[in-house]
Amino acid sequence: MDKKPDYGEQEERLSEQASTLMEHVSKGNYAEAMKVISELNETRDRTLYQEVGKLTRSLHEAIRKFEIDIGTAEQREEMSKIADASDRLGYVVDMTNKAANRTMDLVEESMPLAVEIRNEATELKEAWGRLRRREMDPSEFRELYKRIDKFFLELSKNSDTVYGNLSEILLAQDFQDLTGQVIQKVTTLVREVEENLVNLVSMAGKVDRMTGIQHELKAEQEDILKGQGPQIQTEGRSDVVSSQDDVDDLLSSLGF
Amino acid sequence: MKILVVDDFSTMRRIIKNLLRDLGFTNTEEADDGQTALPMLKTGKFDFLVTDWNMPGMTGIELLQAVRADESLKNLPVLMVTAEAKRDQIVAAAQAGVNGYVVKPFTAAVLKEKIEKIFERID
Numbered sequence A: 001m002d003k004k005p006d007y008g009e010q011e012e013r014l015s016e017q018a019s020t021l022m023e024h025v026s027k028g029n030y031a032e033a034m035k036v037i038s039e040l041n042e043t044r045d046r047t048l049y050q051e052v053g054k055l056t057r058s059l060h061e062a063i064r065k066f067e068i069d070i071g072t073a074e075q076r077e078e079m080s081k082i083a084d085a086s087d088r089l090g091y092v093v094d095m096t097n098k099a100a101n102r103t104m105d106l107v108e109e110s111m112p113l114a115v116e117i118r119n120e121a122t123e124l125k126e127a128w129g130r131l132r133r134r135e136m137d138p139s140e141f142r143e144l145y146k147r148i149d150k151f152f153l154e155l156s157k158n159s160d161t162v163y164g165n166l167s168e169i170l171l172a173q174d175f176q177d178l179t180g181q182v183i184q185k186v187t188t189l190v191r192e193v194e195e196n197l198v199n200l201v202s203m204a205g206k207v208d209r210m211t212g213i214q215h216e217l218k219a220e221q222e223d224i225l226k227g228q229g230p231q232i233q234t235e236g237r238s239d240v241v242s243s244q245d246d247v248d249d250l251l252s253s254l255g256f
Numbered sequence B: 001m002k003i004l005v006v007d008d009f010s011t012m013r014r015i016i017k018n019l020l021r022d023l024g025f026t027n028t029e030e031a032d033d034g035q036t037a038l039p040m041l042k043t044g045k046f047d048f049l050v051t052d053w054n055m056p057g058m059t060g061i062e063l064l065q066a067v068r069a070d071e072s073l074k075n076l077p078v079l080m081v082t083a084e085a086k087r088d089q090i091v092a093a094a095q096a097g098v099n100g101y102v103v104k105p106f107t108a109a110v111l112k113e114k115i116e117k118i119f120e121r122i123d
Helices: A008-026 A030-065 A073-077 A081-132 A138-172 A175-211 A244-253 B010-022 B034-044 B060-069 B087-096 B108-122
Strands: B003-006 B028-031 B048-051 B078-082 B100-103
Touching: A008 A030, A030 A175, A081 A138, A081 A175, A081 B010, A244 B087, A244 B100, B003 B010, B003 B034, B010 B028, B010 B108, B028 B034, B034 B048, B034 B060, B048 B060, B060 B078, B060 B087, B078 B108, B087 B100, B100 B108
Parallel strands: B003 B028, B003 B048, B048 B078, B078 B100
Antiparallel strands: none
8 A cells, every 4th residue: 555645633643652652662661551552542532533523514514405304394395405406407308398399390380381482483483484485375374473473472471480480499499598507506516415425435434444444345337238328528538439420430340 | 111210208209200201201100218119110010210229118229139139020220329429339239230320419411321321231
């Protein structure tokens, strides 16, 4: 073990007492040595109690901070911040889902209008060409005349609808502002929780050192068959593809 | 051509169905995970499967494995459209017999290209 953890003030005393003990023993001063040994024990106990005390206080503090149910009925009724955060994230899922569906409704409504305009324009262009090449008889021309009239009417009506749909699509993006705020709040909470947990872990570590407890931690094996969700930071990572081109390259290297 | 679109998010199913319709595939059905999809595939006479990976219940890769293990479905072309971007996962999908792999977010052009490539190979 070359890593020397920070043992603090208590540890300094411990090493002081140890050297005093050595001194007494080497001088054959056993009565004094026994006294130092009991002092040593006391130091160890005090340090341990202190750290356990700190740990307990921190736990209480963490529980209080996150307003997790402590037992009384009225506290139970009050929602914890964590439960509240889950609700908030649920709200984000809800909002984004609604916005996506609203947008798709409007897009699906607009697309056939664009198709209609394009189809009619294509047909009219063809008829118009025949008129210009003087290949059209008078009755056909009268038909075209009426059709163009109708087309203009449809064109302005459909354009209005498409324009209206586009501005509604614009408005449907307002969720970003609301969900952004909610997510920021939850992010802050998560950071707080993490900080507190890290503190707890380091305090528990001190207790472990005092008592000589060792934990066997098993590294969890990642199961690639389970979905991992989107990779957020792909830059500089070789185990993750960063684009469709990467996927294609990888697959073709496998003989695809 | 009858296509089954499997994704746990209804918005994603809708997007894929819209894109497929633009490509001329109008006969599509939906399922929200592998468990729902598998019985549909077994009885529905589907010609093509588009599936997500990460879904509750039965995941897309498990669905792919189940399809390849089923005598009546083993030749069904399968396109994976997923946010899963680990190289190991793509290799696992290839080994399980996927016909195409599209990572989200994707474009209409990429989806079109992959579908065309799959059917080119089959024809």
